[in-house]
Amino acid sequence: MYQKILVAHDGSPGAFAALTAALDLAARLEAEIHMVSVTQLPAFPGTMDEVIEEQDEGRRHFQPVVDRAKKLAALKGLTLEAHVLPGHPVKVIADFVRDRAFDLLVVGFMGHSAVYNSLIGSTTDRLVNHAPSAVLVVK
Amino acid sequence: MENVWLITALWVGLALAAALLSVRFAVSVALTEIVVGAIAGNLIHLQISEWVNWLAGFGAILLTFLAGVEIDIGIVKRNFWSTMSVGLMGFFAPYLGILLFARFVYGWPWDQAQIAGIALSTTSVAVVYAVMVETGFNRTEIGKIILAACFINDLGTVMALGLVFANYNLWLLFFAVLTIIVLFLLPRLVPWFFETIGTRVSEPEIKLIFLVLLGVGGLASVAKSEAVLPAYLIGMVLAPTFARYQVIAHRMRAIAFATMTPFYFLKAGSLVQARTIITAAGLIGVYFGLKMLTKFGGILPLTKAFRFDAREGMYTTLLMCTGLTFGTISALFGLTNHIIDETQYTVLVTAVILSAVIPTLIAERWFQPDYRPLDSEQQQQQPAN
Numbered sequence: 001m002y003q004k005i006l007v008a009h010d011g012s013p014g015a016f017a018a019l020t021a022a023l024d025l026a027a028r029l030e031a032e033i034h035m036v037s038v039t040q041l042p043a044f045p046g047t048m049d050e051v052i053e054e055q056d057e058g059r060r061h062f063q064p065v066v067d068r069a070k071k072l073a074a075l076k077g078l079t080l081e082a083h084v085l086p087g088h089p090v091k092v093i094a095d096f097v098r099d100r101a102f103d104l105l106v107v108g109f110m111g112h113s114a115v116y117n118s119l120i121g122s123t124t125d126r127l128v129n130h131a132p133s134a135v136l137v138v139k
Numbered sequence: 140m141e142n143v144w145l146i147t148a149l150w151v152g153l154a155l156a157a158a159l160l161s162v163r164f165a166v167s168v169a170l171t172e173i174v175v176g177a178i179a180g181n182l183i184h185l186q187i188s189e190w191v192n193w194l195a196g197f198g199a200i201l202l203t204f205l206a207g208v209e210i211d212i213g214i215v216k217r218n219f220w221s222t223m224s225v226g227l228m229g230f231f232a233p234y235l236g237i238l239l240f241a242r243f244v245y246g247w248p249w250d251q252a253q254i255a256g257i258a259l260s261t262t263s264v265a266v267v268y269a270v271m272v273e274t275g276f277n278r279t280e281i282g283k284i285i286l287a288a289c290f291i292n293d294l295g296t297v298m299a300l301g302l303v304f305a306n307y308n309l310w311l312l313f314f315a316v317l318t319i320i321v322l323f324l325l326p327r328l329v330p331w332f333f334e335t336i337g338t339r340v341s342e343p344e345i346k347l348i349f350l351v352l353l354g355v356g357g358l359a360s361v362a363k364s365e366a367v368l369p370a371y372l373i374g375m376v377l378a379p380t381f382a383r384y385q386v387i388a389h390r391m392r393a394i395a396f397a398t399m400t401p402f403y404f405l406k407a408g409s410l411v412q413a414r415t416i417i418t419a420a421g422l423i424g425v426y427f428g429l430k431m432l433t434k435f436g437g438i439l440p441l442t443k444a445f446r447f448d449a450r451e452g453m454y455t456t457l458l459m460c461t462g463l464t465f466g467t468i469s470a471l472f473g474l475t476n477h478i479i480d481e482t483q484y485t486v487l488v489t490a491v492i493l494s495a496v497i498p499t500l501i502a503e504r505w506f507q508p509d510y511r512p513l514d515s516e517q518q519q520q521q522p523a524n
Contacts, residue, residue, distance in 0.1 A: 040165045041165075041269050041272060041273060042161060042165055042166055042167045042168065042269070043165060043166045043167060043269075043499075044166060044167045044170050044266055044269075044463070044495045044496050044499060045167040045169065045170075045263075045265040045266060045268075045269050046167050046168070046169020046170055046173075046263075046265055046404070046463045046464045046495075047169060047202055047205065047206065047265045047400075047464055048205075048206065048209045048264055048265045048268050049205050049265075049392045049395075049396065050167060050168060050169065050265065051265060051268055051269045051272060052209075052392075053389075053392060053396075055272065056389075086272050086273055087272075087273040087274075088165075088273070092273075
């Protein structure tokens with residue numbers, strides 16, 4: 001059924017729940033499993049320093065997330081390939097799914113406040129709309 | 140009598156609010172500080188005391204120094220003709236076009252027209268760099284050429300700012316000679332100093348850089364030049380050193396962004412008059428349009444001459460239409476030195492802010508070249524296992 005699974009991970013507990021579900025699915029289907037995390041850079045930066053520091057912060061933030069995810073995958077006998085990319089999360093993840101021809105995207109319920117969700121919409125909502133593959137939302 | 144602590148608390152509170160908003164909405168902290176400063180300036184009339192001016196001024200010097208530190212001289216050398224011609228045209232076309240338009244169409248006096256030309260001649264290296272990182276173009280040759288051209292463009296801007304309004308006397312000669320000696324000695328002295336002194340809690344490395352920036356900047360002021368000129372040049376000659384000592388650059392950024400640059404951007408925003416934005420909307424649109432038009436006139440033909448394909452040419456030109464930090468520095472220089480008034484300042488800064496946003500959106504939405512270098516970018520970004 002699904003041969004290439006991608007799980008989007010922002011480091012939140014919801015994303016770890018999605019990772020666990022994705023690993024179970026990958027083990028059962030003997031599918032390839034990847035994880036993508038996105039470092040969001042500031043729009044219209046005034047200085048290069050802002051961009052450089054955000055990139056560094058992203059690496060620092062996601063390093064333990066990647067380490068923990070790989071350990072969880074190893075416990076299930078899987079090899080997890082992790083990718084940390086810069087940019088806008090929805091666009092980067094949707095493009096990555098398209099470019100690498102993943103057939104399933106697994107995302108956690110990435111909770112913002114109710115106000116934020118109603119005004120701007122959640123990352124999960126927008127991934128469901130824009131990802132060019134099947135999407136599994138784990139809550 | 141002013142209560143310095145309460146006034147400081149107000150400024151720091153505004154800086155904190157701007158930082159939180161920038162994090163929440165993933166928008167530049169510099170841009171957010173300008174907007175928060177503009178709102179506060181118009182609503183509560185922020186008090187700008189001498190110490191605020193000092194912090195803001197030093198913030199501008201550090202911003203300029205840190206911008207210079209990021210230049211890759213090797214790229215400029217490897218792609219000398221394309222980089223220099225695109226960069227210089229990116230400066231001269233809007234500078235001359237807007238200078239002449241402001242002087243002869245709007246009748247601004249020469250000095251005011253000069254400020255308009257300089258403020259709108261800039262390119263935002265930061266906006267270009269962020270777009271490049273997101274798309275992966277910073278790892279391609281064309282991306283490196285565009286970035287290096289942006290540095291040359293901004294070098295033109297700081298040179299103009301430093302030289303156009305200077306008093307051509309013995310002080311300027313002394314400043315020029317001393318700057319040349321400092322630029323020659325620093326790439327030898329600083330690495331030796333960093334190596335010898337090591338990392339200490341008292342941060343002697345940073346104090347040395349501050350000493351040089353303030354000393355040479357002070358001489359620039361005596362010669363009626365601008366302290367950001369030597370700061371940018373000193374940053375450029377120390378770029379290879381700071382590439383090796385990145386932790387020092389990180390600490391300098393932390394000092395600058397926590398304690399100085401918020402005062403600079405908040406102050407720049409607080410001087411913007413909301414009423415003028417409405418009453419002079421037409422003029423703001425004209426200046427913004429002129430910046431785009433003159434950048435296109437200057438850069439697009441060169442991209443064809445250097446055989447960029449059509450989409451790459453448009454993308455490059457649009458990215459080089461952007462501008463923020465050096466544009467506001469130039470406009471604020473004009474206001475601080477009573478060359479332009481607050482109405483003209485508002486017009487120029489608003490046009491500069493528009494140029495930070497609109498060309499980027501157009502470039503990313505309609506002209507992003509087809510190349511998708513995510514694979515290579517991913518290797519760069521992937522944490523070590």
